Amino acid sequence: xxxxxxxxxxxxxxxxxxxxxxxxxxxxxxxxxxxxxxxxxxxxxxxxxxxxxxxxxxxxxxxxxxxxxxxxxxxxxxxxxxxxxxxxxxxxxxxxxxxxxxxxxxxxxxxxxxxxxxxxxxxxxxxxxxxxxxxxxxxxxxxxxxxxxxxxxxxxxxxxxxxxxxxxxxxxxxxxxxxxxxxxxxxxxxxxxxxxxxxxxxxxxxxxxxxxxxxxxxxxxxxxxxxxxxxxxxxxxxxxxxxxxxxxxxxxxxxxxxxxxxxxxxxxxxxxxx
Numbered sequence: 001x002x003x004x005x006x007x008x009x010x011x012x013x014x015x016x017x018x019x020x021x022x023x024x025x026x027x028x029x030x031x032x033x034x035x036x037x038x039x040x041x042x043x044x045x046x047x048x049x050x051x052x053x054x055x056x057x058x059x060x061x062x063x064x065x066x067x068x069x070x071x072x073x074x075x076x077x078x079x080x081x082x083x084x085x086x087x088x089x090x091x092x093x094x095x096x097x098x099x100x101x102x103x104x105x106x107x108x109x110x111x112x113x114x115x116x117x118x119x120x121x122x123x124x125x126x127x128x129x130x131x132x133x134x135x136x137x138x139x140x141x142x143x144x145x146x147x148x149x150x151x152x153x154x155x156x157x158x159x160x161x162x163x164x165x166x167x168x169x170x171x172x173x174x175x176x177x178x179x180x181x182x183x184x185x186x187x188x189x190x191x192x193x194x195x196x197x198x199x200x201x202x203x204x205x206x207x208x209x210x211x212x213x214x215x216x217x218x219x220x221x222x223x224x225x226x227x228x229x230x231x232x233x234x235x236x237x238x239x240x241x242x243x244x245x246x247x248x249x250x251x252x253x254x255x256x257x258x259x260x261x262x263x264x265x266x267x268x269x270x271x272x273x274x
Contacts, residue, residue, distance in 0.1 A: 001179070001180050001181075001182070001183075001185060001186065001187060001188075002187070003180065003187050003188050003190070003266045003267075004187070004232070004263060004264070004266070005186065005187055005232070006187070006229065006230055006231055006232030007101075007102050007139050007141060007186055007187060007230060008101060008102070008230065009231060009232070010042065010043055010044055010231055013039070013044040013045065013046075013047060014043065014044060014045050016101075017045070017046035017047065017048070018039075018044065018046075018047045018048070018101055018102070019047075019048045019050075019098050019099065019100050019101050019102075020047075020048070020049050020050070020100065020101065020102045020103075020104065021050045021051070021052070021094065021095070021098075021100045021102070021103050021104070022049075022050070022051040022052070022103075022104040022105075022106070022143065023051070023052045023062055023091070023103070023104070023105050023106075023125065023129070024051055024052065024053065024054075024057060024104075024105070024106040024143065025053060025054055025055060025056055025057040025106070025108055025109075026053065026055065026056070026213060027106065027109055027143070027145045027146075027213070027214075028051040028053065028076075028104075028106060028143065029051065029053065029076065030213055030214040030218065030219050030222055031143055031145075031189070031191055031219075031222045031223060031225075031226055032049055032051055032076070032078060032223065032226075033214075033216075033219035033220070033222070033223055034219060034220055034223040034224075034240065034242055035049060035078070035223040035226050035227065036049050036078040036079070037240050037242075038223055038224060038227045038239075038240045039227060040240075041239040041240035042227065042231075042239050042240070046080065047078075047079065048077065048078070048079045048098065049077070049078040049079070050075060050076065050077045050078070050094070050098075051075075051076050052073040052074070052075055052089065052091065052094060053073060053074040053075070053076060054072060054073060054074075056108050056109070056110065057108055058107060058108030058110065058111050058117070058121075059105070059107055059108070059111070059117065059118060059121035059122055059124075059125060060111075060117070060121055061108070062091070062105075062121075062125050063121045063124045063125055065091060066091045066092070066124070066125065066128045069090055069091075069092055070090065071088040071089060071090045072088075073088075073089040073090070073091060073094070074086070074087055074089070075087075075089045075094060091128065091132075092132055095128070095129055095132035095133055096132050096133070096134055098134075099133070099134045099135035099138075100133055100135055100138050101135065101137075101138065101139070102138070102139050102140070102141060103129050103133065103138055103139075103140050103141075104140070104141045104142065104143050104189070105122065105125055105126065105129075105140070105141075105142055105143070106142065106143035106144075106145055107145070107174070109145055109148070109154075109156065109212060110154075110156035110159065111156075111159075112145050112167075112170075112171050112174065112192075113147070113159070113160055113166075113167045113168070113169075113170025113171040113173070113174055114159060114170065114174065115170070115173050115174040115177050115178060117174075118174055118177075118178035118179075119178055122178055122179075122182065123182070123184075126140060126182070126184050126185075130184070139186045140184050140185050140186060141185060141186055141187050141188055141189065142175065142179045142185055142187075142188035142189070143188070143189050143191060144171060144175050144179075144188050144189060144190050144191055144192045144193070144266070145171065145191060145192050146168075146171075146191055146192040146195040146196065146207070146214070146218075146222075147160070147164045147165070147167035147168040147171065147192065147195075147196065148160075148164060148167060148208070148211055148212045149164070149205055149207070149208045149211045149212070150163075150164045150205050151205075151211060152208070152211030152212055153211055154211055154212045164199075164205070168192060168196050168269075171192050172192075172193075172267050172268075175188060175267065176267060187229065188229075188266070189225055189226050189229050190225060190229070190262040190263070190266035190267070191221075191222040191225050191226070191262075193261075193262040193265070193266055193267065193268070193269065193270075194221055194222065194225040194258045194259055194261075194262035195207050195214070195218060195221065195222070195258075196269050197257070197258040197261050197262055197269060197270050197271075197272055198218075198221060198254060198255075198258045198272065200269065200270070200271045200272050201254045201257075201258070201272035201273075201274050202250070202254070202274055203217070203251075203254060207221070216242065216244060216245050217245065217247075217251065217255075220242060220245065220255065221255055221258060221259065224238065224255060224259050225258075225259050225262055225263075228259050228260070228263050229263060234260055234263075235255075235256050235259045235260055236256070237256075238252050238255060238256065250274055253274050254272060254274045257270075257272050257273075257274060258270075258272060
């Protein structure tokens with residue numbers, strides 16, 4: 001896998017529309033928070049973004065739900081009609097509901113830096129997605145999530161000795177060993193690295209709102225990381241700015257530097273000067 005190779009381009013989306021499904025948890029929601037708005041602001045049309053949500057859902061939780069064909073998922077949909085939420089969805093029904101262009105998986109944050117927790121569950125979920133998706137040309141990607149804030153009280157932080165860098169490097173190791181080596185996965189979104197880059201900037205360790213879920217700016221950063229990774233573009237301008245945030249020019253420069261550095265070096269921290 002070349003993690004810097006984009007799956008599609010904006011011209012493809014404008015022509016055909018883009019349909020993305022993520023199988024994850026609330027960290028998927030953080031990554032998706034501004035993504036539809038960003039894509040639209042940068043010229044994409046007819047984009048459908050969905051994520052299947054199990055609170056704290058791990059690969060083990062998804063594999064169990066798939067095996068039982070249980071209606072355990074909340075489905076979030078972002079499209080031209082806005083943001084819609086439906087309850088009690090089955091993986092099998094959603095996976096076959098649209099000809100998805102891209103299906104993205106992620107590990108629950110509690111296990112994201114535990115490499116042994118990925119196999120064979122990652123392949124189990126991938127195989128179910130391949131079998132159920134109606135688009136024979138579907139591609140698969142991975143959402144690399146972020147380490148907790150150093151002051152986080154999350155009980156799973158104990159898995160990483162309550163140390164942010166231990167967690168981050170565990171996530172990197174897990175991605176290197178399980179995602180980059182999987183022939184079914186085309187690329188990954190280095191959100192965890194973009195967040196860690198930002199923590200070296202003047203923003204400091206302020207990218208979460210509760211120690212683990214991203215703050216509004218953290219969500220903005222993650223969404224733009226997805227955008228840049230999908231398009232393969234070097235980010236020079238943030239054409240979308242959220243109404244719910246007051247952003248300085250320095251904030252926007254930090255965003256651009258962190259995203260571009262994460263795309264260029266997705267498995268290593270880059271010191272940000274701003």
